[in-house]
Amino acid sequence: MASSSSPSPATAAARKRALTEQRFSDLTPALSPEVVEALDRGGFRRCTPVQAATIPLLLSHKDVAVDAATGSGKTLAFVVPVVEMLRRLPSPPKPHQVLGIIISPTRELSSQIYNVAQPFFATLKGVSSILLVGGLDIRVELEKVEKEGANILVGTPGKLFDIMERLDTLEYKHLEILILDEADRLLDMGFQKQVTSIISKLPKLRRTGLFSATQTEAVEELAKAGLRNPVRVQVKIEANDAAQQDLGPSKTPLGLRLEYMICEPAKKSSQLVDFLVQNTGKKIMVYFATCACVDYWSVVLPMLNLLKGSPVIAYHGKMKQGPREKALASFSSLSSGILVCTDVAARGLDIPHVDLIVQYDPPQDPNVFVHRAGRTARYDQEGDAIVFLLPTEDAYVDFLKLRGVPLMERVCSPDIVDIVPQIRAAALEDRNIMEKGLRAFVSFVRSYKEHHCSFIFRWKGLEVGKLAMEYGLLQIPSMPEVKHNNLSLKGFFPLGNIDFSQIKFKDKIREKQRQKALKRKAEELANEPPVPEKRIPRERPDKPKRKQTGKQRQTIQTKEDMDELTNEYRLLKKLKRGVIDEDEYEKLTGFGGSDGEGSDGDAAGKGKGKERRSKEQKKLKQRGGKTGGRRFEIKSKLKSKRR
Incomplete structure (x- = not known):
């Protein structure tokens, strides 16, 4: 049944019979004799419901949005109007004037449409067509289109978009008709951006056909953007037995x-x-x-x-x-x-x-x-x-x-x-x-x-x-x-102890390549430097074993240094207040002994003292980083006090 509304069951059945019994030669507006002859040669004499509903609408300058079950004959429903509309032009087009574009989502479908359309395109004098799909050298296609031109483009949205972006020689202002086949899949496969870009380059005064087996929200949006007051054509199959009557129209072929x-x-x-x-x-x-x-x-x-x-x-x-x-x-x-x-x-x-x-x-x-x-x-x-x-x-x-x-x-x-x-x-x-x-x-x-x-x-x-x-x-x-999801392994029966690495390819070439790869991997492992053993910390019998990370050891060392530094500050304050003298301070802090400056400040003594101070500063810094540097400051203050 093909309709734009919801008629009664009796009316629907009558219309369905009328549509399926209608011949291509009886359609209004009438098809040209050349097209009817091409249909007869292909074995197409009677229209399917979608063809009987759609072809007259497109030839009457209407935009259509067709929702039809798969296998209902949608390809001829748009190929025939494309050919008829171009046959009615007053004069043959120039080589680079694009008059018709048919877009479909896959290479296979585009190739199929192109092959089905060839007997009908052949009835057009002075009109050329080209198939544009992926998998071919883009440079060769660009050179061919630029040199020979094309009046009808059939292809996938990605390749058509690429050609239209790269070539300025093609003209679209005289375009008569645009067909979007399997529109729902065009959008599902992520071609919305390319399709929108293609439509934006085309004139608004054109005929557009939107064909889809399922109407989605995205298809509805595309219809609003690309079609002008379209006629909605819905072709559904009536249930064919009493058990299915209560389910309403089926989405599958009869x-x-x-x-x-x-x-x-x-x-x-x-x-x-x-x-x-x-x-x-x-x-x-x-x-x-x-x-x-x-x-x-x-x-x-x-x-x-x-x-x-x-x-x-x-x-x-x-x-x-x-x-x-x-x-x-x-x-x-x-x-x-x-x-x-x-x-x-x-x-x-x-x-x-x-x-x-x-x-x-x-x-x-x-x-x-x-x-x-x-x-x-x-x-x-x-x-x-x-x-x-x-x-x-x-x-x-x-x-x-x-x-x-x-x-x-x-x-x-x-x-x-x-x-x-x-x-x-x-x-x-x-x-x-x-x-x-x-x-x-x-x-x-x-x-x-x-x-x-x-x-x-x-x-x-x-x-x-x-x-x-x-x-x-x-x-x-x-x-x-x-x-990680504890899926049930119940019901699997392993075959015992099998070394899966020993299972060979029947293909001798593949097995030879596998053996080479295994040998190369074994050689790489043999030549790898040995991994250094981890240093085992010295055990203390009075404490239980406890593995410490480097960060933990560093934290312990820093804590000890800070305690020592605090003690040195406390003793320095006592020295300044006169609570203890210098000899006691040196004993308690361990800063006693020669500092290397010399007794009389001679050059040699000063040189040696400077060298020793440098060594001492380096040693203290290595011992505790910032803490070691701080200790050197304390010692310097003490020496300044002495001087």
């Missing part, structure tokens, strides 16, 4: 069947493998929490006897651009296989004929749940999605139900093959598997700690021991989250 499975922690990975075996021959996407988890399971799953023969492809955000594009193209071309991935593959990607979505780890952000599931059941097709939950996470089902995402329970298989012994045996034979497992486990625990729904996913309640068994670990890693 042909999508959603399920959940409650698994014990130590058996979760075995349940996953059993489920994949049951669905052999299908095209499946399996979502994990982190890149390290994807790396680990992409190595473990292919080596399991039960899954041998099923292609497993890894896809995550830390892969370089080339391997990422290759992985996506490989999976897209498969008729059956498994893509293990992170949320980088959750939104915008239109991978053909995906049969099943498995959310092994629920997403940190609950909004992403629908986007993950929406990779299947696209364009009125059918598909299945399932999420694996721990017994402590069952409240997530009710949470999603309140958000318009109802799930049906699927019971765990009672008879499953325990894959943990096979994983642990492989880890004992290959250090690569052991290390990848440790990294995956650590990254999972830390990801779980940052979950947005922490009231459901309570990381301090994690049964770490059982989860470690799920990952087939040989040991539980030493990490602060486990060490």
Whole structure:
């Protein structure tokens, strides 16, 4: 259903039928024959609800803010109006006049939009387009744009912002239309500054389309700043059975069947493998929490006897651009296989004929749940999605139900093959598997700690021991989250006395590098100078042993010196008052003996006396710092008195 208000159920159903039965050739204003022909060649004859609602609005010079479920055909909903608006220009544009800009959050989505739009851009004579995404040499792109120009820019906000800042040759005053796709994610990924800067360089008299699967406060603010009196288009799916009628409109595609499975922690990975075996021959996407988890399971799953023969492809955000594009193209071309991935593959990607979505780890952000599931059941097709939950996470089902995402329970298989012994045996034979497992486990625990729904996913309640068994670990890693929070280690079964340093890489080159590193480290330790032994203080038999720090010893010494100094002042005062004479004073203070000045003040005597005084002053200062210097003052006063 597409609307800007809330009609009655009967009206909504009638409008939904009208929109889904409408052909592109029947739209008003009418599309040009060239565009209709390009749609027919691509197999697009009937409009989806979002296309039937949005295309006429944009072509009638209205700004639109579109809120539509994933997989509803948003790309054609803005590509067709962009092409039609540029076709209606009275004359071909100059090479450096920018007429249309399409911004999306990721490289993959921008590339996908560009590829979908190419057959339609080809119908425009004298109009050039360019894809601007990260991962390419900026100097080459700058040179190309400066030399050839471009009338339509498709790309990510970071790269578009960079190009617009560096180049003065492009003109934006004739811009006809701006499209912001996946606007909520544009803002979630921290692109608000770049998007705002791009909008500030564009003319206000333009058409703007804001497309998003979820409307957030930030998207609303962006709509206020970038759109002029926009028409709000909401496309929601009506519930398709009586049990879901009371939930109202669903946020998931009509042909999508959603399920959940409650698994014990130590058996979760075995349940996953059993489920994949049951669905052999299908095209499946399996979502994990982190890149390290994807790396680990992409190595473990292919080596399991039960899954041998099923292609497993890894896809995550830390892969370089080339391997990422290759992985996506490989999976897209498969008729059956498994893509293990992170949320980088959750939104915008239109991978053909995906049969099943498995959310092994629920997403940190609950909004992403629908986007993950929406990779299947696209364009009125059918598909299945399932999420694996721990017994402590069952409240997530009710949470999603309140958000318009109802799930049906699927019971765990009672008879499953325990894959943990096979994983642990492989880890004992290959250090690569052991290390990848440790990294995956650590990254999972830390990801779980940052979950947005922490009231459901309570990381301090994690049964770490059982989860470690799920990952087939040989040991539980030493990490602060486990060490300082008393997480349960119950359920972990160590394999006895194993020297983990002796586990080798199967890859001979990596093992050779590891042995070199170990040898180098051993040599460095052998060549290090011996650590000097700490001086043990002399023990006094009449006092109990007590370890004193340097600061404590210094404090004791200073106290003794101050007592001695106080006594010397007291005796000096008695000497001045005549209570004692000089001989008694010298006896009591220990200042007696030759001072080295000579008896008659001759030069030699004075020289020797000066030297001795200097030595005495130095000695006193070394003995007590300021206190020693003060003692020298007292002695000098006494000598002055004598003279």
